[in-house]
Amino acid sequence: MYQYRQIIFRLRQGDSIRGIAQAKLADRKKIRRINEVAIQQGWLNIQHDLPTDEELLTFFKSRKSVPQSALTTPYKDQIEEWVKQGIQASTIHAALQRQYGFSGSYNAVQRLVKRLKDQASPVTMMLDFQPGECAQVDFGAGPKLVHEPTGFVTKTWIFVMVLAWSRHMYAEIVLKQDVETWLGCHRRAFEWFNGLPKKITIDNAKCAITKACYHDPVVQRSYGDCAEGYGFIISACPPYDPQKKGRVESGVKYVKNAFVPLRSFRDLVDANQQLRSWLLETAGNRIHGSTHEKPLTLFETERHLLKPLPDQPPELAVWEKVTVHGNCHVQFLKCYYSAPFRLVRQELWLRASETTVRLYRDHELVALHPRLFKYGSKHSLNEHLPPNALAYCMRDPQWCLEQARHIGIHCEQVIQQLLFASVVDYLRGAQGIIGLQKKYGNVRLDAACKRALSFQSGYYKTVKSILQQGLEYAPLPENKAFDALAEAYTGKGRFCRDTSTLLQ
Numbered sequence: 001m002y003q004y005r006q007i008i009f010r011l012r013q014g015d016s017i018r019g020i021a022q023a024k025l026a027d028r029k030k031i032r033r034i035n036e037v038a039i040q041q042g043w044l045n046i047q048h049d050l051p052t053d054e055e056l057l058t059f060f061k062s063r064k065s066v067p068q069s070a071l072t073t074p075y076k077d078q079i080e081e082w083v084k085q086g087i088q089a090s091t092i093h094a095a096l097q098r099q100y101g102f103s104g105s106y107n108a109v110q111r112l113v114k115r116l117k118d119q120a121s122p123v124t125m126m127l128d129f130q131p132g133e134c135a136q137v138d139f140g141a142g143p144k145l146v147h148e149p150t151g152f153v154t155k156t157w158i159f160v161m162v163l164a165w166s167r168h169m170y171a172e173i174v175l176k177q178d179v180e181t182w183l184g185c186h187r188r189a190f191e192w193f194n195g196l197p198k199k200i201t202i203d204n205a206k207c208a209i210t211k212a213c214y215h216d217p218v219v220q221r222s223y224g225d226c227a228e229g230y231g232f233i234i235s236a237c238p239p240y241d242p243q244k245k246g247r248v249e250s251g252v253k254y255v256k257n258a259f260v261p262l263r264s265f266r267d268l269v270d271a272n273q274q275l276r277s278w279l280l281e282t283a284g285n286r287i288h289g290s291t292h293e294k295p296l297t298l299f300e301t302e303r304h305l306l307k308p309l310p311d312q313p314p315e316l317a318v319w320e321k322v323t324v325h326g327n328c329h330v331q332f333l334k335c336y337y338s339a340p341f342r343l344v345r346q347e348l349w350l351r352a353s354e355t356t357v358r359l360y361r362d363h364e365l366v367a368l369h370p371r372l373f374k375y376g377s378k379h380s381l382n383e384h385l386p387p388n389a390l391a392y393c394m395r396d397p398q399w400c401l402e403q404a405r406h407i408g409i410h411c412e413q414v415i416q417q418l419l420f421a422s423v424v425d426y427l428r429g430a431q432g433i434i435g436l437q438k439k440y441g442n443v444r445l446d447a448a449c450k451r452a453l454s455f456q457s458g459y460y461k462t463v464k465s466i467l468q469q470g471l472e473y474a475p476l477p478e479n480k481a482f483d484a485l486a487e488a489y490t491g492k493g494r495f496c497r498d499t500s501t502l503l504q
Contacts, residue, residue: 001053004060007034008051012044034060071104072112079109080116089113124243129164132305134235135197136248137161137186139205142173143260145268156268159185162251163197166298167288169251171259171279173271179222180352182207183316186226195306199233201245212239221319229314231307254283317353324348328384332357335372338380341389400430407437408446414458429460440467447472 003025010020017035021028037059038044043051072079075096082092093109096102142156157177162169170189174181190196204212211218217236227234237244259278265271284296291298322330324343329336332350337357339348349360352371359367369379382390397419404415414433418426437445448466452458454476466472
């Protein structure tokens with residue numbers, strides 16, 4: 001209405017319609033219509049006051065309204081249902097043509113879709129934070145690292161933590177989004193700020209929240225221990241509502257659009273070095289669009305209001321539920337750790353720190369191992385194995401030879417023949433012979449080994465049979481085998497020729 005009042009005022013001053021139109025207040029046709037109404041109502045009389053907005057509104061109602069196409073009106077309910085499902089306008093237009101023979105234009109459908117989306121968009125509010133009160137955390141897609149000279153491409157992610165009041169940020173390029181990386185990035189971010197806020201606002205990533213819920217989210221046990229150790233509160237956004245952490249969402253976009261493009265990185269270390277320099281030199285010294293201040297300038301005030309770091313940094317550890325397999329080992333990050341055999345097929349809690357791996361059953365510590373990092377590596381403790389497996393592992397060839405020396409010289413010879421066989425592994429046979437000592441004693445066992453050696457049959461079955469029959473002291477039979485073999489070729493063989501006639 002301000003525009004109408006200006007035109008009437010200039011008409012009262014005697015300006016011509018042409019002059020008012022040249023001043024770009026309105027076109028001639030509109031000015032003539034206003035002039036006619038003003039003459040009828042006596043508004044051009046200088047002695048009278050200018051009309052109010054209410055009076056002008058009764059004569060000059062705004063004709064600006066979004067026209068609804070008559071062709072789309074019959075299908076408004078169907079189009080609204082499709083819009084709720086997230087279907088785009090071009091697909092809706094094609095479906096209307098295909099299913100209902102719709103003859104209207106795409107623009108008519110697009111206008112209706114836009115109007116329906118505007119009506120459905122929620123009303124939001126700006127969140128205010130005090131210095132040191134909150135930081136927001138999120139992951140975003142990072143640059144792709146190309147390894148020379150193979151050309152192998154590695155996908156990366158960008159971890160970003162933004163202080164909600166000053167907008168000063170910490171960012172780091174990482175290769176994973178697992179729990180261990182998440183906790184490590186938090187520690188380095190707190191060290192970067194030399195303090196930590198009272199509250200951390202996060203999304204519902206699996207590395208932080210195991211069950212997303214509007215009222216009762218379930219926090220990852222590892223992240224809960226980290227929050228308890230440092231002394232901050234975890235504030236998870238409601239599911240599918242990232243607007244609650246819009247400052248870090250904008251921070252991730254800023255890093256992706258301002259830092260990543262048109263840069264080359266040799267490796268991950270070089271990428272993070274460039275990123276940290278950029279955070280201090282460029283990102284920290286820009287004029288922020290919301291605060292109209294430099295983030296580093298505001299951070300000088302906020303840094304004194306952050307919570308101090310603990311004197312002894314808490315040990316960051318990953319908690320994970322694992323199952324004890326039939327081989328008495330659990331698997332974590334493709335490494336194997338032994339557990340007591342009595343817990344086979346049961347679930348345990350595994351706590352992996354930077355140096356150790358602990359296994360808990362409920363709240364009881366059942367195993368402690370050094371942390372392994374090489375894929376496929378294994379750490380086993382003998383006391384975790386079942387008795388039969390433990391006996392087999394402990395009774396190695398050296399043990400068998402040592403026990404045989406105490407039993408006797410003949411037993412040692414039998415064990416040496418078994419252990420140094422070139423084709424078959426007779427370790428279990430050697431262990432069995434040593435085990436006969438408990439029942440028969442050293443003297444009888446050594447004598448049985450002597451008798452077995454005389455028959456050139458130093459095997460477990462032979463030694464055991466001699467002892468069971470009590471033949472270890474029986475006299476050895478005379479060896480007639482060679483004489484009998486000789487007679488077969490010296491005259492008593494069936495097909496042997498009589499050489500005496502040949503001599504005559």
